[in-house]
Each structure stands twice: as structure tokens, then as C-alpha cells.
Amino acid sequence: MTPIGLTHYLVVAACLFALGLFTVITRKNAVGVLLGVELILNAGALNFVAFDHFAAEPVMSGQVFAVFVIALAAAEAAIALAIVLQVYRAHRSIDADALTELRN
Amino acid sequence: MPEFHGPLQHVTYAATLWAILAPPLAAALFAAWRALFRPRAGERAVALVAVGAMAVSLLASAAHAVLLAAHAEADRFLVQHLWPMVRVGQLDASFDLALDPLSSTMTLVVSGVGLAIFVYAASYMEGDPAYARFFAWLSGFACAMLLLVLADNFVLLFFGWEGVGLCSWGLIGFWWRDAEKASAGTKAFLVNRVGDAGFVLGVALLYWGLGGSWADTDYVPDLNARFSSVEVTAEAADADEGPAVSTGPGVEAVDEDEDEALALPSTSGDGFVTLTTYSGALVFMDDARTPLQRAPGEPLRAPFVRFRVRGGLHSFRIHPGAGLDDFLVTHVAFGGGREIALESFGPSVTFRNVRDQLVARDAKGHRPFLEALLDKRGSSSMTLVTLACLLLFLGAVAKSAQFPLYVWLPDAMAGPTPVSALIHAATMVTAGVYVIARLSFLFVLSPVAGTVIAVVGAGTALFGAMAGLHQFDVKRILAWSTVSQLGYMVLAVGVGAYAAGVFHLVTHAFFKALLFLAAGALIHAMMSLEDHETHAQDVRKMGGLASVLPKTALAYRVGCIAVTSAPIPGLAGFWSKDDILVRAFTAKNIVLPGPLFGAVGVAAAAITSFYMWRSYYLIFEGAPREDAAKLHDAPQGMARVLAALSVGSVLVGVVFGIGPRLLGRGGETLLEEWLAPVLRDARAAFSRESLAIEWGVILGSYAVAVAAWALARSRYHGREADWVERERRAPLFLVSTHGFGLDALYAATVVPLVRSVSALCAEVDRRVVDGLVAFAAVVTRATAWVVGRVDDDVVDGAVRALSEGTLHAGERLRRAQTGRIQSYVYAIAAGVLAVAFLQYWLR
Numbered sequence: 001m002t003p004i005g006l007t008h009y010l011v012v013a014a015c016l017f018a019l020g021l022f023t024v025i026t027r028k029n030a031v032g033v034l035l036g037v038e039l040i041l042n043a044g045a046l047n048f049v050a051f052d053h054f055a056a057e058p059v060m061s062g063q064v065f066a067v068f069v070i071a072l073a074a075a076e077a078a079i080a081l082a083i084v085l086q087v088y089r090a091h092r093s094i095d096a097d098a099l100t101e102l103r104n
Numbered sequence: 105m106p107e108f109h110g111p112l113q114h115v116t117y118a119a120t121l122w123a124i125l126a127p128p129l130a131a132a133l134f135a136a137w138r139a140l141f142r143p144r145a146g147e148r149a150v151a152l153v154a155v156g157a158m159a160v161s162l163l164a165s166a167a168h169a170v171l172l173a174a175h176a177e178a179d180r181f182l183v184q185h186l187w188p189m190v191r192v193g194q195l196d197a198s199f200d201l202a203l204d205p206l207s208s209t210m211t212l213v214v215s216g217v218g219l220a221i222f223v224y225a226a227s228y229m230e231g232d233p234a235y236a237r238f239f240a241w242l243s244g245f246a247c248a249m250l251l252l253v254l255a256d257n258f259v260l261l262f263f264g265w266e267g268v269g270l271c272s273w274g275l276i277g278f279w280w281r282d283a284e285k286a287s288a289g290t291k292a293f294l295v296n297r298v299g300d301a302g303f304v305l306g307v308a309l310l311y312w313g314l315g316g317s318w319a320d321t322d323y324v325p326d327l328n329a330r331f332s333s334v335e336v337t338a339e340a341a342d343a344d345e346g347p348a349v350s351t352g353p354g355v356e357a358v359d360e361d362e363d364e365a366l367a368l369p370s371t372s373g374d375g376f377v378t379l380t381t382y383s384g385a386l387v388f389m390d391d392a393r394t395p396l397q398r399a400p401g402e403p404l405r406a407p408f409v410r411f412r413v414r415g416g417l418h419s420f421r422i423h424p425g426a427g428l429d430d431f432l433v434t435h436v437a438f439g440g441g442r443e444i445a446l447e448s449f450g451p452s453v454t455f456r457n458v459r460d461q462l463v464a465r466d467a468k469g470h471r472p473f474l475e476a477l478l479d480k481r482g483s484s485s486m487t488l489v490t491l492a493c494l495l496l497f498l499g500a501v502a503k504s505a506q507f508p509l510y511v512w513l514p515d516a517m518a519g520p521t522p523v524s525a526l527i528h529a530a531t532m533v534t535a536g537v538y539v540i541a542r543l544s545f546l547f548v549l550s551p552v553a554g555t556v557i558a559v560v561g562a563g564t565a566l567f568g569a570m571a572g573l574h575q576f577d578v579k580r581i582l583a584w585s586t587v588s589q590l591g592y593m594v595l596a597v598g599v600g601a602y603a604a605g606v607f608h609l610v611t612h613a614f615f616k617a618l619l620f621l622a623a624g625a626l627i628h629a630m631m632s633l634e635d636h637e638t639h640a641q642d643v644r645k646m647g648g649l650a651s652v653l654p655k656t657a658l659a660y661r662v663g664c665i666a667v668t669s670a671p672i673p674g675l676a677g678f679w680s681k682d683d684i685l686v687r688a689f690t691a692k693n694i695v696l697p698g699p700l701f702g703a704v705g706v707a708a709a710a711i712t713s714f715y716m717w718r719s720y721y722l723i724f725e726g727a728p729r730e731d732a733a734k735l736h737d738a739p740q741g742m743a744r745v746l747a748a749l750s751v752g753s754v755l756v757g758v759v760f761g762i763g764p765r766l767l768g769r770g771g772e773t774l775l776e777e778w779l780a781p782v783l784r785d786a787r788a789a790f791s792r793e794s795l796a797i798e799w800g801v802i803l804g805s806y807a808v809a810v811a812a813w814a815l816a817r818s819r820y821h822g823r824e825a826d827w828v829e830r831e832r833r834a835p836l837f838l839v840s841t842h843g844f845g846l847d848a849l850y851a852a853t854v855v856p857l858v859r860s861v862s863a864l865c866a867e868v869d870r871r872v873v874d875g876l877v878a879f880a881a882v883v884t885r886a887t888a889w890v891v892g893r894v895d896d897d898v899v900d901g902a903v904r905a906l907s908e909g910t911l912h913a914g915e916r917l918r919r920a921q922t923g924r925i926q927s928y929v930y931a932i933a934a935g936v937l938a939v940a941f942l943q944y945w946l947r
Contacts, residue, residue, distance in 0.1 A: 025930050033926070096926055103923030 009050035017043035030084045030094040037080070038073055045069040108464040109335040110471075111784075112445050113456040115380045115407045116175060118182035121201040123164040124211055125250050131157035132243035139236035147235045151226035154239040158222045158246060162215040169208045180205055180781050181456070183256060183407050185383030188426040190259060195311075196424065197259035197453050198383050206782040209606060209775070210253035210538055217529055217613045218246045220745045224621050225522035227741035228628060232520075238278060242526065245271035249531040253538060258307045258453040261539070265303070265503070268532045269296045275527070276519040288518035295512040299502020299536075306495030310546075311451045313477055313488045314461060331422060333436040334464055336378060336443040375438025376410040378445040379422065381457050383407055387446075388421040395423070415439030420446055449473070459545045463785060478549060486552070493546060493553035497560075500536025506594055507564040510587045511847050514571075517579040521624030524579060528586040529617035534609050537590070540597040541606050544786030548600055548693065555694040558598030562688075562704040565591030567844055569711035573718075574831045574841050577641045578623050581719045585667065586616060588712060589677075592684050595701060599694055600790070601687035602783050603776040607760060608684055610775070611676035614756050615666035618749040622659040625738035625746065626723065629653055633731055643719060644828060648728030652735045657724045659746040664720050666753040668713035670813035673806055676753045679761025681709060682802045683773070689801055692789040706805045713809040717816035725821050 016039055023036025045066040052062020088094050131154045138150055172180050182203040190197040203211070222242065229238050248271055252264025270293075277289025379387060385406040386395035396404040396411065404411060406422075419434040433446050452458050461473045477489045486494075500506070505513040513533070517524055527533060540547055540557070547553060568588030575581045589612050596605030623641075626649070630640035639645055650657040662675070669678035689702035738746060760775040820827065831837060842848065 021929075021933055025926050025933070027926075097924060099925075100923030103921060 006050055006054040009046060009053075013043045013046040013050065016040075016046065028095055028097055030087065030096050030099075031081075033096055034077060034080050034084070037076070041069055041073045041076075107332045107334070108447070108466055109337050110460070110464040111178070112334060112336050112378070112447060112460045112463070113181055113380065114179045114336075114378075114409050115181045115183045115202075115456070116179060116409070117407060118168070118171065118184050118203065120164070121168065121182060121184040121203055121254065122186065124161055124168065124203075124215070125201065125247060125254060127157035127160040127164075128154075128243045128247035128250065132240050132247055135236045135240035135243060139234065139240050143236065145236075147230065150236045150239050154243050155219070155222045155226055157243060158215055158219040161246070161250065162212070162219050165208070165211040165215045168203055169212060172203060172205065172208050177781050179409075183380075183383070185405075185407070188384060191424070191426045191428055194451050195453065196382055196428070197257050199260060200256035200383050200454075201254045202256035202456070203254060204782050205778050205780075206538075206541060206606065207253045209610065209778070210534075211250060213534075213610055213613045214246065214249050214253065214531055217617045217749075218249075218526065218531070220749055221522050221526045221529070221617060221621065222246075224525075224624070224742050224745040225520070227739055228522050228624055229520060234278070238275075238520070241271050241274040241278065242523070245275060245526060245531060249535070252535055256454055256456070258311075258455070261542075262303070262307070265499070265535060266300070268503075268535060269293055269300070272296075272516070272527055272532055275523040276516045278519055278523065282518075285518035288512075288515040292512040292516050295509050296502045298509060299499040302495045302498025302501075304499075306492050306497075306499065307453065309488070309495060310458070310492045311453060313492060314451050314458065314473065331431045331433045331446050331448050333433055334445045334447040334460075336445050373415050373439050373441060374412050375415055375441065376443040377413050377418075377420070377436075377438070378409045378411070378443055380407040380409065380445065380460075381448045381452075381454065382422065382424040382428075384426075385422050385424040388423060389413065390418055391421075410443055413438050422446060455542060459785060462545060462549075474549070487550065489546065490550040490553045493543075493550045494556060496539065496543065496546075497553065497557055500539055500594070501560065502536075503539075504533050504536030504590045504594060505564075505587050506536070506560050506590065507567055508846055510564060510568065511850065513587055514580050514583040517577070517583050521579065521620060521627060524583070525617050525620035525624065528583070528620060529613045533586065533590055534593075534613070537593040537597060537605055537609050540594075541602045541783075544597070544600075544602040544783055547597070548786040551693050551695050554598050554600060555696050556598070558595050558688070558691070558694055558701050559696070561591045561594030561596070561598050562701045562708075563591070564588070565595060565708040566704050566711070567591075569708045569715065570836070571841065571844065572715040573711065574834060574837050575715075575719075576643050576828075577638075578626065578643055578646075578719060578723065579620075579641050581643075581715065582616070582619050582623060585619070585712065585716065586612075588708060589616065589667070591708070592681060592705065595688060595705060596684040599688050599691035599698065599701060600786070601684060601691070602786055603773070603779045604680065604683040604687050606779060607773070607775050608677075608680035610760065611666070611680040611753075611757050614749060614752040615663050615676050618659055618746065618753050619663035619667070621742065621746055621749065622656050622663060625656045625742050626653065626660070628742070629656070629735045629737065632736070633729075633734065643722040645729070646723045647726040648724070649732060649735070650724035651728065652732050653724075653737045655737050655743050655746060659750050660720060660724065662750040662753055664716045666757075668709075668716050668809050668813065669806060670713045670717070670809035674758065676755075676757035678806075679757035679773075681705075682805060683761065685709070685805055686798050686801045687790060689797060690790040692791050698791070702801065706801075706808060709805050710808040710812040713812035714816045717813045718820050721817060721820035721823070726823055 020036045020039030020041075020043060023039060024033050025036075027033050027036060048062040048065040048069070050062075052058060052060065055062070084094055087099065091099065093099075134153050135150050138145055168182065172182060184201045186199040186201065188196075189199045225238070225242065229235055232238060245268060248264050248267025250264075252261055252268060255261035255264055273289045273293040275289075276292050277286040280286040280289070377387075379385065383406055386403055387406070388395050394403075398404045398408075398411075415438050418436050418438055419432065420436065422431040422433070424430070431448070436444055436446075438444060447460055447464065448457065449461055449464075452461070462471065462477070464473065465471050478487055502509045502512075513528075516527060519527070547557070565588050568584050568586075568591055572581050572584030572588065575584060589608070593605045593608050593612070596602070596608060626646075627637065627640050629649075630646070631637065634640040634645065665672050666675040667677045669675065669681065685702050685705045688705055689699050691698035691701065694701075737743070761773055824830075
């Protein structure tokens, strides 16, 4: 059995990214879309941590970036949920397909 | 060392010469303004201004004559530079006025006799609806004539020359509603064009001739060498040689002066510098940054004479300004009180500059420009100077109404009588004689041209007199008399007696003005009896008028005596005509024997005496017509003028004409003395004048004149009733009465020729020129059509295609803008994937 290396982490992160993207594209509910975004962010954070771990000379910056990403995700969720709330107030709906005001 | 030496013309600057010229100009403008914009305003102001202007002009002329006389004889030349006019290449034709004894005489005659005629006209033209227009033309006429005589160069003279022609057109055709009179004005104008063409050609030939482009002189190879230094010497050194051709210029022995001239001149003491050309030019000496100054802050401007400089070698830069390049004269030695002139050589239109070039001698004593002018022959064997003189003379032939171009003058009688007086007496017709006298230094060089001129003059004197023999129109009699008297003047200048010609010009101005104005008074009176002026001027309708028009009769009689010198000798014409006849008899500077011309002149004098007295007796003596008692003599204004001119006609000859010569003292007449500085280079040769010839000519011509007078008196004083019929049967009646058929000749030859040429020109204009224009139009339209299509389809098409393509693309692309964020994300993801795959493949 091969030891767990960088590739494994990257594959997991890629899968996570793909699932997140799929969620963002396919979900009708705006909140679901936000969930997908969280997945994508986490895939990125995993990559940072993995690269830092396997670097020849660990400098901890990857970990720091992961912390940044988590903080960023929290802030993003707060703002995005606020927007969703406003959208709901205006449209009485949070269906992503129905929000086509920017069409044409 | 100066390159040339010679007696150059000294000039004095006079800032007031314009005062002679300006008053008539102002009066003309004022009258023109009145005529154009205030036609109903009174006549008084116009007449006052016009007459006053002439009076001011006369005063100015007199003042300048006095000023002129105050100078030493050789310095009698006033110049005023008004403004640069034509300055191009080497040509400098500035608006410069010049006054020397000759032009001073002319200004006095023009403004003096002119003033008399203006005063007369003010009362003669009373009641004419176009009073202001008349005085506009008349004042303009006087102004143009004054400009002509005051001009310093050919160009300005030509302005006056043409101005006189133009104003004569306006005055002769003054009553233009009568088509015949209007065409008389046009005829005068057109005939003068013929002469003008010759005149312009003559000027151009002279200008070209002085250019040295053909001459064997290396003095004027290029512009920079144009100025040379000339030592101004008294003329005494070579006074007796003169340029008379009999001695042959260029063959004069170079005497001991040569050594003196070649020796280095001393540079001790001061010297003087002179510059008389390029009016208004500044002079910089020895690389100085500021020009020479008359006083601090007052730059010295050309023309100036005898400006003091310290002795030694100097160089000069002449700065004419007005766009011309500077000229350099280097290494001029001053000192010893010598006067060095910076003289321009080469083409020139300034009279005195041309003259100065002809008198300048080089170090060897030769006169290169004069010799070149004399030696150069054209394709015909004529020398250049002869050709130039003959062309210039053609101008004089037309202006001074000489054979064969005198045809305009009798027709010019169509104008109002004061106009006839002005044109015939003081202005216009004298212009030709004046120009020849002005250029006497040139004309004297060509005996051939002189002979042609003398032949034309003598012929005109004779033919004019013969044409006057059987005229019935009083103004036509006087017109032919003018032609004949002008012939005398031209004869005089032809044989080289320039002073005599000018003398006759002066006396003629007085007595012809007198005769015309007397005739005017006569016509004025006759108009009250006749309905048409043709009848009022017809001597057949007159007779015995001396009793009812005593003043007019007296004036006319004085005029007749003055012109014929019979039966009383000693009035104006006596002196001047005899002067001419004596000169003609003794002339040597011509290629034909002089007595021939003298004999013709005497014959013409006899005929003159006959026809003048014929007219007098026909008008004033004999049985008066029944209604003659109704006539009124000349009004006060006219009568005074007649009196003044009568006095002038009596005195002018005596004052100027009595020569110490006649008394055997060998001197000159007063007028000759006065004109001597102008004519000093024009000493034509005359055979030794013995008193016997002079007295013989005088007594002989007097005798024939008296005989002719007696004949006229016997035939017309107590004439028979059928005198008209008898005249009609006289030999030559038809030919001579109609000016020897020249009019008919021209009508048969020149006029149809000119007409057919003009018809041809019209045809060419219509066919060729218009055709070309039409062709150009078609080509242009075709090109425009093609260009239009290209513009519409290609240029606009491209722009349209671009805009429409953009529109369509936009139309299509907006469909992709769904507004669904998720589909955008889908597209982004797909794009990223595509890029990733692409990169993978391409690697």
C-alpha cells in the first residue's frame, strides 16, 4: 500500500471542487448555491494545506491561507445570506432560475 | 577710385510738390461725390471748389517755380518721394514727383490756362443737369495732366498719360445721350490706344536696352554690380562735344585727363556722397549698424546730394527696403572735396537715371551705355535708340494728334467748348510734345528718328492747315488749327529745337485757349437763335457779329493775330513760330535738308493766316443776319477770362521770346535760358545762325502771312452771296475738308479689319473657349458621377456594412445574455475545461 501522498489530497480536493461546482450550477435554491460555493472554498483551502505540508521547507503560509479562506467563507456567507434575504424580500422567492432581471 | 565720372543730375528734396497735384484731385473727388450722391445740390459749391483748387494749384506751381529759380542752374531739380509703388526685380517705379524747369513751365501753363478755362466753364456750363459730373471729369483731367508732367518715371507718367485719355473720353462724350458724341469720345480713346501701344513698347525696349543683356559692357553683369561710384564733375569738361552724332561718340580723343584719372585720387580732407536713385532708401556706411543720419535720430533717406563724409576709403550698403535686396558699393575713395555719387546702372524707368547713365564716362573717357545704345542694331539696320525713339514717338503721334492719327481731334469737338479749350490748349495734346522734350537727351541721339518726327510734324502742320481751309463749323476750324500748330511743335522737337517746341506749346496754350473760349462765347450767344448747336457753330449762319458781340470779336481778333502774326507782328505766335522756322531752316541734326522743313512751315503759316482770317471775317464781318440784334455778348465771368487770356496772348511771346539773339548779341531767349538745365544734354546741331537767315525767315514768313491775310480779307470781308458755292468748287475741297480722307481710309481698312478680328475673336470665344469650358464641364460631371458612385457604394458601403454587422451581431449576442447566473457559471466552467484540454494537447 502506498503511503498517502500529495496526489491523494489533490484528488480529494478536485472531487470536492467538482461537487461544489456541480452544486452551484444545478441547485435551484439560492441557499443551495451558497452551499456549493462553500465546498469550492474548502477544496481550495485543502489544496493550500496539502501543498504546504508537502513543501520541501514548510513555511506555514499554506495553513495561514487556509485560515484566511475559512474567515473569508464566513464573511461571504454572511453577505450572501443578506443578499438572498433582500432578494427574497423583493421577489418573494429565492429560486435562482427565476431571477433573470439581467437578461438581454 | 570711382569707376565713372560725369555731370550727374543734382536733385533737391521738396516735401511740398504734392500741393500742385492734390487740389484738382480733391476737387475731382468732391465733384464726383456730388454727382453720384447729391445730384440735386447746387452748382455753386462744385464750381467754387473746382476753381479754387485750380487757383491753389497755380499758386503752388508758381511758388515752386520761384523755389526752383532760387537754385543754381545745374541744381534745378526738385524731387518728392511719396511712396514706393512698383518694386520688383530691378525695377523701381516709385510714386515720385519731380519738378525741373520743363515741368515747372508745364505746371504753370496747365494750372494757369486751366484756371482761366475753369472760371469760364463755371459760367458756360450753368444750368447743365450734369454740372457736377462735368467738373469731376474736368478736375480729374487737370490732375492727370499735372501728374503726367510731374512724373519722375515712365510708369507714373503713363498713369497721367492714361488718366488724361480716360478723362478725355468722359469729357468728349459728356453729352452721351447723343450717340454721335459718345462715339466721338470712344474714338478719341481708341485712337490713343494705338499710340499707347507704341509708347509702352518704346519704354519696354529702352528698359531692356539699358539692361545690358545684349551690350558689350561688363558693367552690369549681375544685380550686385548694379551700383557704381561716379565722380560728379562739372559739365564744362566736355560741354562742347555733346552727344551729337556728327562727331561720333566713342571716337573722342582721350586727352591728358587720362593720366589724371588713373592716378590715385587724394584722400585728404572731406568728401561728399550723393544718392539720387531708389527714393526712400537708407544708406549704411562701413558696416555701421545704423544708417547715415542727417541729424541725430533723423536717418538720411535718398535722394540726397553732397552729404559730407570724411576722407578715405568707404564702403556703402544701400538698403532700398520694400522687399528689394541691398546693394553694395565698396572701396570708394573720398577726399579733396570731391563728390562721389552712388549711381545705379542698368534698367531704369526713371528719366534722370536714364540720362545719368548716358552721360557717365568710364576711366578711359568712354560712355559705355551711350555707345551700346548707339551701336546696337536690331534685325533691321535701325539702331536701338532710333527704334525706341520711334516707338515713343508713336505715342506722341496719337496724343498730340499728328498725321496719320489726328482723326480723333476734330471729332473731339463734340465735347463742351471749355473741354475743347482745355484739351487743345493746355493739356493732353501737348503731352506728346512734352514727352519728347522730356526725353530730348534720348531723341537727340537719333537723327533718323528726328527726321521722321520732323517729317510727320511738317506734314501735319501743312495738312492740318489745308484741312482747315474750307470748314464751316467754327470749332472744327479751330480743331484743325490745333492739329496744324501741334505739327509745328513736333517739327521743332524733331529738328532738335526742343526749347522752341516748348515755347510754341506755351504761346499756343494762351492763344488757342483764347480762340476756343471766344468761340464758346459765340456759340453760347448763337444758341439763343438756333435750336441745335450744329447750326449755332456754323459760320454760314453768322456774319457781321462784331457789332453785337464786340468783346467776343475783339478776343477772337487778338487770337487770330496771335496765331497768324498778321497783320500785326509781335504777339505770342509770332515769336514762337518764327523760332521754329529759323531752327528748321538751319537744322543739321537730321538726315534731310533743313530748308525743306522750313519751306513747308512757311507754306503752312500762309495757309493758317488765310483760314484763320477767313473764319474771322465770316463770323464777325459782312452783313449781319436780321435777328442778330437779339444776341447778347459774353457774360461778365466769361468776358473777364477772355480779357485775361488776350493780355496773355499779347505778352507771353514778348516776355519769353525776345531774344538777345535777334539783336545780334548771341544770347538766348528767356525761355531757352530757363530750360537750359533740362536740355543741356540735347544740343542738336544747327548751322551757324547768321542774322541774315533769321531776319530773312522772319520777314519772309511775315510777308506771306500778311499776303494771305489780305487775300482772305479781300475774299470774305465783303463777300458775295455765292461764296459757299465757290468754295465747294475749290480744288481739294472734299478731300481736305474731311481730313484728307483718313477717316474714310480707316473706315475702309482698319475698322473692318478690327471688326472682323473682333468677330473672329467672338467666334473663337464662342466655339473654342466656350467649347473648352463645356468640355471641361462634361469631364468634371463624369468624374463627379464616378466619384459619387464610389463614395456611395464603396466608402459609405463599408461604413454601412460595419454598422449593420455590429447591429446584427448585437441582435444575436443578446440572446446569450439569459440573466441566469448558473448558466454563466456553466459556461465559465466549460471554458476553463476547454482551456485546460487545449493546453494539455498543445504541450
